Amino acid sequence: MPEGHTLFRLARQQDELFVGREVHVSSPQGRFTAGAEAVDGRVLDEVTSYGKHLFARFGGDVVHVHLGLYGKFTTGTGTAPEPRGALRMRWEATGPDGAGVWTDLRGATACELLTDPEVDAILYRLGPDPLRKSDPRKAYARIAKSRVTIGALLMDQAVLAGVGNVYRAEVLFRAGISPFRPGRDITPEEWTALWRDLVTVMRAGVKAGRIVTTRAEHRPRRKGGLRREDASYVYRRTGLPCRVCGTEVRTEVMVGRNLFWCPTCQAV
Structure with missing residues (x-):
């Protein structure tokens, strides 16, 4: 989608x-x-x-x-x-x-x-949109009261508008947060950092016309520019080694979509 x-x-x-x-x-x-x-x-x-x-x-x-x-x-x-x-x-x-x-x-x-x-x-x-002048506190007010996992909450458009399966997986990895943590266990500082990172990567997606979430130090050096398979940390990388720690990336279905995460970098 x-x-x-x-x-x-x-x-x-x-x-x-x-x-x-x-x-x-x-x-x-x-x-x-x-x-x-x-x-x-x-x-x-x-x-x-x-x-x-x-x-x-x-x-x-x-x-x-x-x-x-x-x-x-x-x-x-x-x-x-x-x-x-x-x-x-x-x-x-x-x-x-x-x-x-x-x-x-x-x-x-x-x-x-x-x-x-x-x-x-x-x-x-709809919840706040990271690409618009939105108040992220509106989203956190719902997240902080919820027993639902943060991985599910990020996909709920009533909580946050515009975030889909790719951004969900990638920003949680970049933050080192397990997708299985309940929303109420996300601290205000963690949410502030997540929101700022969403704004950064989604604005980059607008500019580039594609989603690229890997940092330069975690991409292989290749001729001919960035390849699709090098653009993400965990999304659609099931069974491949984590770019940071080498643990196999895992997947399971959450809210009807395949979730991807590193069990080491994103330990509960």
Whole structure:
């Protein structure tokens, strides 16, 4: 599932290409026909993200998208290709340089037209977003009272918005915190450090367009730049030696997703 940095980049890209322009909105698949007709031909005012949610504002109407596990935007310039397959929503406009621009949405969990109160209701249910001006104390107030493991709490979007399976595994490793520790055992100092690290690595993800959490001293020296397999400490490295201590990285399912951790560096 795309994590918060991906939605942040998508919002920024769509903002640059479409905001301030009349946008032709369609739903070739037919599942968003009424919503598309309501905003078709109107000027797009802004595109923003919060956590894993995308909001595109056309006056008083807001197109809300949640990509879920399989959703994806594809964007291009020139004439849009002939619609094929389950194409939920398409935007077309004249871009900044006078050429055509388009973006296609497929496979999203949610693609719907909302009012401002409905958008506010979604935001109210979400925890603070490390990529936004958010108050981390709101998240800690819930974490500090919870018997639920910190590994599960970090995946709860009502506690923290935008963090997914990769960032969960990696920031806990970087902090040396076991994912199995109850939230109430996380000290204020540990939470402050976790939050700051989330801000750092997620901002880096926005800039790079990929998640890289390994520090330079823990990466092998290779020609040709950083490889995907060198970008993380524990995520998808089951059975491989920990980059720091050499212990085999372990995995098990937690809240429906594979959790990865080092039992030595992250001892309970």
